[in-house]
Amino acid sequence: MPRGVRETSEDALVALQDDTHNQVVAQSVMLRIETYVVEDDSDYESTPVVPPNDEYISEDELDEACTDSDSESDSIHAFIRATWQGNYWGSWASWNFVPPEKKDQWWHAFIQHYYWDDQFHDEIYLKWKKQTQVTVCGRISQNRRDNRQPSYMSDAHWATMVEKYNTEQAKRKSAKAARSRKSAPVGKKMHKHGAGPRCFLNIAYQMMVDEGLDEPPSYTALARKTHTGKDGSFLDERTEELVLEVEEAVEEMLQDGSPLGDSQTGSTAASNAKRYLLNQEYIKRGKTKKGTIYGLGSVQYKNSSPSVPIPVSLQRNLDVDMRMSGFETTISEVKEDIAGVKEDFSALKAEINAFKTQVTGGMSASQATLNIILQTLQSQASTPASTAQPSQPQAQSQPQGQPQAPIQSQHQPQAQGQSTALPQHLTINNPSELDRWCQDLGM
Template sequence: MLQHYYWDDQFLDEIYLKWKRQTQATMLEKYSTEQAKKKSAKAAKSRRSAPVGKKMHKHGADPHCFLNIEYKMMFDQGLDGSPSYPALARETHTVKDGSFLDERTEKIVLEVEQAVEEMLQDGSPLGDSQTDSTAASNAKRYLLNQEYIKRGKTEKGTVYGLDSVQYKNSSASVPIPVSLKRNLDVDMHMSGFETTISEVREDIAGVKKDFSALKTEINAFKTEVTWGMSASQATLNMILQTLQSQASTPASTAQPFQPQAQSQPQGQPQAPVQSQAQSTAPPPHLTTNNQSNLDRWCQELGM
C-alpha cells in the first residue's frame, strides 16, 4: 500500500485511533441509508438461500479472501503454480477432519477427481501424467481444472465454490467459465512450450558433450600418428646413414693370377699362354653379406 502521509512513531497510536473513528463514522453514514439497507438485506438473503433440493452454500474460509488462500496454499506447499480448483475447494469447504461443509462442493470435487483418475488410467491424450515430473503435474492440474469448470458451471454464469478466484484475469464481456477455460489453455500451452525449450537445451548440452569427447579423441589420434611418423622417420634415417656408411668403404680388388712360364725343350713348339681374366670383387653394398645385414637390421627395428 502506498503511503501518502508520514509522522513520528510517538503519534502512531493517536493517529490510528482517529482514523478508526473516522472510518466507522463514514461507514455508518453510508450504510444507514435506505438504499444500503435494502442491498444488505438482499445479500444476506442470497447467502442463506439454496437451490431447490439442495442446502445453503457454506465454506470455512470465514472473512478470508479465496485469492489469499490460494496464494498461501501455493507458498506453503511449494507449488510451481496455483493449486487446482478441486484442491482449493477442499481447502475452503472442509473442516479439520477433512469432512465437507457444503454438499454441492463435495459432489463436484469427488466427481472431478474420479473422472480425472479414470482418464489417467485409460491413457490421457496429454501423456503419462502419473510421473512426478513438472510437465506431468501441470497436465494433471489442467485436467482437474477443466473438469471442475465443466461440472461447477452455474446458471448465473459463474463457477461454484471458487468465489473471488474465478474473477482473476476475467473480462466483463466474456462469461466467467469461458474466461477461465481460455486462461487455462494459455497456461497449458505456455507450460508445454517451456518444457519443449528445456528438452532442446538438454539436447544441445548433450551434443556439446559428445563433440567435446570426439575432439579429445581426434587430438589423441593426431598425437599418436605424429609420434609414429616421427619414430618411423628416425628409423629410416638410421638405415640410410648405415647404408651410406657401408657404401663409402673402398672396394677390395683381387690380384690377377699370373702363372709362371715353364721352359720347353728345344725343338718343341711352345704352347701359347692363355692369361686368365682379371676378376674383380663386386662392391660391398651389393654383396650377399650386406644384403643379409640389412634384412637383420630391419627385423631388429620391427619393420
C-alpha cells in the same frame, strides 16, 4: 502516463452541491475528499483517507484492498468508499439505480487519484466496480434495516427511499430475494464455506507459499481448502459432489491413456498436466446459471474481462498457462539435449587428440628408423668395395727366360688417381625389401 483509458471531459468538471447544507463540496472531478464535512462519521472506518497524490496502484494492491478490509493497505478501500459517499445525494438503494453519469464521476475521481499500467485497465475497472457495488449495497441496506439515515443522504432522498421500500410490492420482492439467497438445489443444503472473511485469492496464494508450489493450486484443491472443516469433512454438499466428480473423471482419463504417460508420473510436467485436467473439468462441470463457476469465489475474477464470460476467460487463461508450461518444458529438454551434445563433442575431441598423439608418435618412430637405414646404407656405399674385381685374363705366355710381370693382388689398393665410387641412393620399390634390409642389419 495517462491515467486509464478514459479522459476526463469538461462536462465532468461540475460543482457538486450538498442538498442539506447548500454548500459546495468539490469543484472538480478530483472531489479532493471534502467529504469530511459530514457530521456523522459512524459510516466511516477509522482508517484515514490519503489525500490525492497521483499514487501508483498495481492490480494486486487493488485486489487486496477490495477483498481484505483488515489489510494495512486499506487506503484504496477507504478512498473508494469516501468517493461515492461524498458524491451520492440520491435515493438509490443499490448500484443498479445509480445514474450512469454519477458512476462516471466516481470512476473519474478514482483514475485521477491513481494511475496504473494500461494492460491492467480493464481488470482494475472491474475490481473497482465490484468494490463500489458491494459497499453501496451493504451500507444502504444496513441503514435501511436499522432505520438510520446516513449522513451522505438528504432527508428528502431518505424519506423517498423508505417510502418506496415500505410498499407491499417491495416487501414481497425483498422476501423473495431472501429466500433465493438461502435456497439450495433439491436434496441439498444452502451453500457454505469455511473461508470466513478471507479472500479466496489470498487463500490460493497462501497455499502456494505453504506447499512450495510454482503454480496456483488446482480448483479442486482450493475447493477442498475452503469448503472443509477441521476434520476434513465437506461443509457444502454441492462442492463435495463437484470435487469428487471432477477427481474421479480425471483419474479415469489418466488410467485410460493420458498425455502424461506412466513414466512421467511425479514429474513437473505430469503435475502441471494433471492440474490442467482438474481445472478444465472443474470449469466444465461447475458452471452456474449466473455465468460463474461454483465454489471459486474471487479466484475466477482474476485476469478476467467484463466483455468475456467468466468460464471462457478461465479456459483461455488455462490454455495460455498450459502452453507456457509446455514451452518451458520443451526449452528445458532442448537445453538438456544441447548439454549432452556438448559432452559427446568433448569426448570425441579427446579421442581425436589421443589418436593424433598416437599417430604422431608412430610417425616419429618410423622416421627415426628410416634415418638409421639411410645412414647405414650410405656408410656402406662410401667404403671400398669388398667384393673381388673381375678376374684378369691369364697373361700371355712369355718367352722362357724372361720374368713374368707381377700380378696385382685383388685386395691391393687402387691407384691414387682412380676415383672412389659415389654413394648410391636408396630405392625401395617393394615394402618387403625394407623389411629384408632391416633383418640383414639386425634391426
